[in-house]
Amino acid sequence: MNMRTYDILLKKRNGKKLTEEEIEFMVNGFVKGDIPDYQMSAFLMAIFFRHLDNEERFYLTKSMLNSGDKVDLSMIEGMKIDKHSTGGVGDKTTLVFAPIIASFGFPVAKMSGRSLGHTGGTIDKLESIPGFRTSLELDEFIGNVKKYNIAIVSQTANLAPADKKIYALRDVTATVDEISLISSSIMSKKLAVSSDLLLLDVKFGSGAFMKKYDDAKVLAEAMVDIAKKFKRNAVAILTSMEQPLGRMVGNSLEVLEAIETLKGNGPDDFTRLCVYLGACALSFVGVGDIEENIDSIKKKISSGEVLKKFEDLVIAQGGDPKVIENPKRILPISKDVYEVKSKVSGYVEKIDAEKIGIASMLLGAGRMKKDDKIDHSVGIELLKKIGDEVKEGDPLVRVYFSSRSDLKSAVELVEKAYSFSDKHISVPSLIGELVY
């Protein structure tokens, strides 16, 4: 029987379950250009209000995944570990997580994204390192992983092209933040790469897609369920984006902070998160339990083995190795600094991570639109975090700006991001449940 787009729209609009063929028909038809934007927009809006069940999500993921290339890592020996974060502010975790995993002898063949909107992207961060190449041919990518257990490259253009086209439409039709659409979008790209374990860092809080913990948990469950239906191993960890992670936001600044962390001098929250994610990943590929792994990761950081893996990565991908010893000299970090001072005395109660992310974007560290150019030298250093005591006139934040920055708007946003209390504030917990 011939399918009609109208009937499928009507069926989902009325809250009925779609078949695999119907979902495939919509995705393939849209990619081929047979289904116009207005019908696909209606389809996405119907999903937004009526949702998809687990099976429909699997079919949607499958159709999008099958629209593009698959990256076969089977020629790399060992259990390949991949990681994905649902997006955050100051989230430079991959720069530390990947070397941790590689230092334990597990290969990390990571394809990462660029920044968009208020969230950063690993590829832009790595490109702050002079000479660092993020577009490698597949042969070189695989070769580096075989040799050093680590390579991080930008996503090839042809991973799940259907998702790319659908995401662009979601972005302009207010249909991004729906759990079925987010989970299938992320998983269509991650499952296209044949890793043996996918660790999903699912963020909740003011800087995350999912502001509420319970919604983030549903998203985590949806993604893990999709992986299971593909017979792939995934574990999700709920982690807080209630305030930016670490103290640095912006490309060069985040690389600087990551290198400090690899040397054992990182901020407490960021270090804890990287170590915990590493410990979970190792335990899910059969190495020790989480507590034991936390100890052994800390030892490897102290011994310099983790930093050595980062150095291997930098050298193998053409970056200036002097960045390891002297990151402040090698990384482009703006010398133009403006300090935002506290207008009150008290304790920091909240730091709206999304506002800090947008402020960083206004400085030039991120992109409003996909093709915007970014400035690696600008960003924000948080001198005070939730729970810290402040006196009126104390510096809260250092803003690194350039002539292209919208400094005034960025500073206004930073000021709005902070709120204070007269009473002691306890630091919100960073790490939530595991979902697997």
Ligand code: URA
């Ligand atoms: N990241 C994605 O890749 N897709 C989404 O839908 C949301 C975040």
